[in-house]
Amino acid sequence: MAGCCGQAKPKQDYLITYKSGRTERVAADQGLITVRQKIIKGGGGTFRMVPKQ
Numbered sequence: 001m002a003g004c005c006g007q008a009k010p011k012q013d014y015l016i017t018y019k020s021g022r023t024e025r026v027a028a029d030q031g032l033i034t035v036r037q038k039i040i041k042g043g044g045g046t047f048r049m050v051p052k053q
Contacts, residue, residue: 013053015048
């Protein structure tokens with residue numbers, strides 16, 4: 001079933017960098033809302049997409 005949407009695993013992760021300097025990797029399939037909640041709980045920070053290792 002080639003071409004079916006949403007079945008393939010994302011090839012990237014979110015890398016969160018907290019203001020404290022701590023970093024955390026979140027699988028892209030957990031979604032952006034999870035990432036935003038982690039940043040809020042962690043006291044703020046930024047995130048970017050990085051290739052999956």
